[in-house]
Amino acid sequence: MAIDTSTPVLVLGGKENALSLVRNLGRHGIPVSVSGPSECWGMSSRYCRKAFRVPRDSSGADYWHELLLGPDSASLHGHILIPCCDYSIDFIAHHTEELAGNYLLDDAGPDLRLDMLDKQRTLVLAAQAGTAAPKFWNIEADTDLEGIRNQVEFPVMVKPLNTVNFYRIFGRKLFIIEKRFDEVVEKVRLAQQNDQPVMVVEMIPGPDSLLSSYYTYIDKNGKSLFHYTKRIVRRHPVNRGSACCHVTEWLPDTAAAGRKFFEGIGFTGLGNIEFKHDLRDGKLKIIEVNARFTAAQELLVRSGAPIDLIIYCHLTGQKPPQFSSYTQALIFWYPLRDFLAFLELWRRNELTAMEWLRSWFPHHVISPLHKITDPMPSITAAGGVLEKLLRRLRA
CATH class of the missing domain: 3.30.1490 (Dna Ligase; domain 1)
Structure with missing residues (x-):
């Protein structure tokens, strides 16, 4: 199916998610630019048409206000704005009316998007929707x-x-x-x-492998453009850190619980909801909601769920591609952090070395960063680590 790629995209903030968006949309010929701090990997990609770096001494909101609403913003008019971090969600939500006159925004309601940034408000809404919560x-x-x-x-x-x-x-x-x-x-x-x-x-008891999540996009008519689930294998630090090993798996109960929540609160736009299975009562209980693309975006794309392209086509008035299934048991892996998670679990006698190896080998493993055909983000990331190390040594 031929896609009209003439509408440009501007990604605001993010890291792994921004890089995946730039690579996948850019690979299809869509002009993608990125604005974010120095650690925003997407700005280093070969597919990034233009990078607008947020200065260290400036907040993202102030910089984006000048970039998109200032006197020199005309060259960016007509772009689709895609927030990839909580700061850019907050910025777009607070300036929706001003931005809507010159940019393409998704179907997200600004108030509910802000509600998802407030973790307590999210739990209140879950109760109203009849979704189990801690x-x-x-x-x-x-x-x-x-x-x-x-x-x-x-x-x-x-x-x-x-x-x-x-x-x-x-x-x-x-x-x-x-x-x-x-x-x-x-x-x-x-x-x-x-x-x-x-x-x-x-705190819901049990290992991080009891965590799963559901993705969807709901248009202004209440129609879902896709349904997708995955689960987490490990996080680091254990029980409180970011996921370091994910696996694709279609989970009907997670999808049903996610749909119930989003439909119950009248949500529109892109939504990701994470649950933890409470073994005490058998219920899936809400952990958090992200009204944006997540760090695992590359996992979705590589498994056969190009949700970024689906949303692009929807926003530009084209028939979106569809998927009815996707590859199962793909691993999205952060090797160093997952090794640290293994050590933590091994010290607790909760995971053996052989069990750890079997959890990702011989599965097909996907990196959130590295790609031979697009090496600059890896080089930039390595430089960022070295810069942080030097700053600590000087301090």
Whole structure:
């Protein structure tokens, strides 16, 4: 099927997801530009038509406002804007009306998109949609903490409402407290001292392999353009870090739970929802929602689910390609981080070396970064690691 590739795309932010978008859309002849910080790999790809680097001393929002809404923005008018990070989601959501006059935006409702950035609001919406969720407690004052002292069952998480800002300050996505309520108080107060609102959330027991996720895109008429699921094999750090080993697998229960949530809240646009299977009651419980392409985007494309191309065709008024199935048991793998996850699990006597090897070998393994035909992102990433190392040594 011939595709009209004349409408250009501008990707805002992201890392693995932005690189995958640039490579796949660019491979089809679509003009793709990227704007992000220096660690945005897509800007180094051979398929990137133009790179707009966000300066270190500038926030993404300020830079994108000048780039897209400033007096010199006319050359970018007509681009499809694709947010690939939480900062760009926030920027587009707050400037939807201004941007819509000169750019193509997807079907996402700005209010619900912002709701998905607020982890507590997401859980509130899940309850309204009849989607199972972990127990959580809203914390605004010390009296709220004392009120839940006898309700909390350990382990629990002190979880930020906004993960991005929290990670920037603490270098982690959340705090896990195994036993003592005094430590819950300590971590909540530490977050509040840094102006980071948090909630206390029940931790669903069990390994990270109980995590699975569902992807879809819902247009303004409520029609889903595709359905896709995968699951996580491991994360690092275990039980709280980012996934380091994913595997493609069609999971009907995960898809049904995801559809129920998105339809229940009236969601439109691109959505990814992650669940964890709670072995205590057999329910899939919501963990988080991303209203954007995720880090595992290359896994979807390589397994036969080109959701980026489907969305591009939809937004440009063309008949989108379709897929009714996709390759199963493909592995999306971060070798170093997964080795560290193995060591952590091995020390706990939860994983042997042979079990670790069998989990990814001899499966077909996909890298989030490396590609022989497009080596510059790998070189740029290596340079970024070296630069961070030198900064630490100088400090």
